[in-house]
Amino acid sequence: xxxxxxxxxxxxxLTLCFLLxxxxxxxxxxxxxxxxxxxxxxxxxxxxxxxxxAQPEEARDVLLQRMVSYYENEQNDQMEALAxxxxxxxxxxxxxxxxxxxxxxxxxxxxxxxxxxxxxxxAVCHTLLNxxxxxxxxxxxxxxxxxxxADAIPVLTEAALDEKNHSPEMAHMFSVREAAIxxxxxxxxxxxxxxxxxxxxxxxxxxxxxxxxxxxxxxxADEVVxxxxxxxxxxxxxxxxxxxxxxxxxxxxxxxxxxxQATIMxxxxxxxxxxxxxxxxxxxxxxxxxxxxxxxxxxxxxxEDPHMELSRxxxxxxxxxxxxxxxxxxxxxxxxxxxxxxxAEQRERVAASAASPDRRLHIPSVDIP
Numbered sequence: 001x002x003x004x005x006x007x008x009x010x011x012x013x014l015t016l017c018f019l020l021x022x023x024x025x026x027x028x029x030x031x032x033x034x035x036x037x038x039x040x041x042x043x044x045x046x047x048x049x050x051x052x053x054a055q056p057e058e059a060r061d062v063l064l065q066r067m068v069s070y071y072e073n074e075q076n077d078q079m080e081a082l083a084x085x086x087x088x089x090x091x092x093x094x095x096x097x098x099x100x101x102x103x104x105x106x107x108x109x110x111x112x113x114x115x116x117x118x119x120x121x122x123a124v125c126h127t128l129l130n131x132x133x134x135x136x137x138x139x140x141x142x143x144x145x146x147x148x149x150a151d152a153i154p155v156l157t158e159a160a161l162d163e164k165n166h167s168p169e170m171a172h173m174f175s176v177r178e179a180a181i182x183x184x185x186x187x188x189x190x191x192x193x194x195x196x197x198x199x200x201x202x203x204x205x206x207x208x209x210x211x212x213x214x215x216x217x218x219x220x221a222d223e224v225v226x227x228x229x230x231x232x233x234x235x236x237x238x239x240x241x242x243x244x245x246x247x248x249x250x251x252x253x254x255x256x257x258x259x260x261q262a263t264i265m266x267x268x269x270x271x272x273x274x275x276x277x278x279x280x281x282x283x284x285x286x287x288x289x290x291x292x293x294x295x296x297x298x299x300x301x302x303x304e305d306p307h308m309e310l311s312r313x314x315x316x317x318x319x320x321x322x323x324x325x326x327x328x329x330x331x332x333x334x335x336x337x338x339x340x341x342x343x344a345e346q347r348e349r350v351a352a353s354a355a356s357p358d359r360r361l362h363i364p365s366v367d368i369p
Contacts, residue, residue: 044078048085051105052098060101067108076115083109083116087123096133103127103139110147121147125155128180129162137165137176145183150190156180157194161203177204178212185216185248188255192222196229210237211244218248221255227263234267243282246271250286272298277307280329288336293344302333 039047039062047066050059063082070079083106090102109120128140141159144152157180159165165176181198184191198204199213214237218230230245237245249264256264268290271283284302287295309326 044082045085048082048089048102051101052089052093052095060105063105064108067105067112071112071114074114079109079112079115080119081116083119083123087119087126090123090127096136099127099131099133099136100139103136103143107143110143121149121152125152128155128159128176134165134176138174138179141176141179141183145179145186148186148188150187153184153187153191153194156184156187156191157198160184160198161201178208181208181212181216185219185252187220189220189222189224189226192217192220192226195220195226207240210241214241215244215248215251218245219252219255221252221260223257223260227256227260231263231267234271239276239278242271242274242276243278246279246286247282247289250283250289253286253290269298272302277305277329280305280307281332284329284332284336288339291340291343293340293347296337296340299333299337299340303330303337305329305333 039050039058042050042059042062044063044066047059047063051063067079067082069075070082086102086106086109090099090106093099093102103124106120106123109116110124124140124143128137128144131137131140137159141156144156159180160177162177165180181195181204184195184198195213195217199209199217201209204213214230214233217226220226230249233241233245246268249267253261253264268283268286271279271286274280274283280302284299287299305327307327307329309328311324311326312321313324314321
C-alpha cells in the first residue's frame with residue numbers, strides 16, 4: 001500500500017508540475033502575461049465566474065496556478081472553498097462549454113486528493129446523473145473510472161440503467177451507459193455483485209453484457225468471485241467474451257496479487273496463440289496495458305501473424321480505388337512493442353538521472369501503462 005501511495009503521489013506531482021509548466025509557458029506570451037497580472041489579484045470567486053463566462057482561458061490558467069499553490073502550501077481550506085465554488089457553478093452555468101471548463105478544474109482537485117476532493121467527487125456524480133448534456137455525462141463517467149472510488153458504485157449503477165444514457169450521439173459512438181459500466185470495473189471488488197447482476201439484466205444489450213460487463217469484471221481484481229468467473233468465460237465463452245475478458249485482465253493486472261498475476265500471464269500467453277484473431281488482438285493490447293518491457297518477446301511472433309484483410313482505398317494519386325492488404329494483429333503487436341520500448345527507455349533515463357549527483361533538479365518519470 002505504501003508503494004502504491006508513493007506512485008500516486010509521484011504521478012500527482014508530475015501532473016501538477018506539467019500543468020503549471022504549461023500555464024507558465026502560456027504566460028510568457030506578452031498578451032497572456034499582461035492578462036495574468038491583471039487577474040492575479042482577482043478572488044477565487046471572480047476567477048470561477050470568469051471561467052464560466054468571459055476570459056475563460058486566462059482564468060483557467062490563473063486558477064491552475066492557485067491550485068498548485070494551495071497544494072504546495074497544504075492550504076486545504078482554500079481548496080475546499082474553491083471546490084464549493086466550482087461545484088455550485090457547474091450546476092448553475094447554462095452553457096455546455098462553460099460547464100466543461102468547470103468540470104476540468106474539478107478533475108484537478110480530484111487528482112490532488114486533499115481539501116475539496118470529496119466536494120469535487122460529489123459534483124462529478126451529480127453531473128453524471130443530472131446534466132442535460134450527453135457529452136458532460138460521458139466525461140463525468142470517465143472521470144469516475146479514472147479515480148476508481150467504491151462510493152461511486154451506486155451512481156454508476158444508476159447511470160448504467162438509465163434509458164437516457166442508452167443512445168450514443170457523440171462521434172466516438174460510446175454511450176454514457178457503456179462508459180458507466182466500464183467505470184464500475186475500476187471500483188474494485190465491491191463492484192462485483194453489481195456487475196454480476198448487470199450481466200443478467202435484460203435492459204442491457206447482449207453486446208454490453210458480454211463484452212463491457214465481462215471486461216469490467218476482469219478489471220475489478222477480485223480474486224474470490226470475479227477472477228474464477230472470468231477464467232471460466234475464457235474457457236467456454238464466445239470469441240467476443242473471451243476477447244473482453246483477456247483485455248480486462250490486462251487492464252486490471254497490476255491490482256492483482258503476485259500469484260494471480262502469474263495465472264493471468266499464463267492466460268495471456270495462450271491468448272496470443274488463440275485461433276481467433278480477435279482474441280490475439282486483445283491479448284496484444286493486454287500485454288501493452290501491463291506495461292512490462294520484459295514481455296516484448298511474447299509479442300514478437302505476432303509481427304508475423306497470418307491474419308490478413310483486404311481493404312479498398314484510394315491510391316497515391318487519390319483517384320483510383322485499389323486493394324490494400326491489412327494485418328491488424330501485426331499492427332497491434334507493433335504498436336504494443338513500441339510502447340513497451342518507450343517505457344524501457346524511460347526507465348533507463350530515470351535510473352541514469354537518479355545516479356546523477358544533481359538529483360534535486362530532476363523530476364522523475366513514472367510508467368503509466
